Amino acid sequence: MTQEEVLDAVVRQRIRGLRLARGWSLDVLAARCFLSPSTLSRLETGHRRIALDQLVPIARALGTTLDQLVEAVDDEDVVIRPRRDEGRGTTTWTLTRADSAHGLTVARILLDPAASGDDDAPLGVHPGRDWFTVLAGTARLRLGERTILVEAGQAAEFSTMVPHAVQAHGGPAEVLVILDADGGRTHLLPGGATEL
Template sequence: MTQEVALDTVIRQRIRGLRLARGWSLDALAARCHLSPSTLSRLETGHRRIALDQLVPIARALGTTLDQLVEAVDDEDVVIRPQPTHTRGLTTWLLSREDALHGVTVAKMRITPERPTGAEHLGVHPGREWFTVLSGTACLRLGARTILVRAGDAAEFSTMVPHAIGAHAGPVEILTIFDHDGERAHLHAPDDAPQR
């Protein structure tokens, strides 16, 4: 019963938080989901029981899904304890879960000059990539171009251009975001089989 009450409270907080994040008054949201402002106020404050037939239009009006609105809170899902994987010149820590929102993967990478970035190692795949340099200097190969990306700087580029990220004059650490195609190409490439 306590878990049910806690989830009920979270749902109310989500409704109010999403409404306020959009800058909407109770009247504005009520008009969008065809409820009276007083009913919506009582739902948000816990003075009225939440019914499924009210949640569906509220979720739709707030631009979310019913599943997201009523998703249970699980403290176990908060902390990610990444385990490093190693390939030649590269150590990777996955900082997001496999079922991450919109298929996006976040990873921290430590690249050393031993990582191969020659023409035969340039990859191409659909999408875009983004990374920021945490320390050191990254050497970004984009086709025939070589671009140095220093600590504090970020890079974003089309992955349809042949590309590789290496280290310039010592190790570099980057934080990167891959879409599904980028993850498959960079983290599961056959020539980058993890070393134990």
């Protein structure tokens, strides 16, 4: 199967999937994109070749863009591989792409207690807010002069204008973080290093 045939099949699946997700029959979508139900059926099943002048009204009717409808299938970003930063004692799995919506970054981070430092380690400051939940272990959240233990199943959200750091406490800790654009630039350093 050629790359063009693969993309054609994916576009057909997307049209059908989006139509079904909205609970629409062929008749409903056909009326919204000014095609006959039989033409739409043949497009979805591959019995008729999809033309560009048909894709634009179909995309509009489905509430998506032409770009999203014909976006190439790429396996490159499907598998998320960990980045280890031995110097800072973290392993990071970045779960969102660099160009994610609203500039948010979601990452799973394993914190090593041996590299977490002590209470004298410098605290970071940046504009915005950070959020994390502890998946396993206990995290030590240092906010200015305060130290807060956040256990598995608990979450924390705070202003990052307060000097802060997140470290493992009493053993390894695994956290899921959501960072705004400023937090992503500050905590997820170039080269895969992570500094919480």
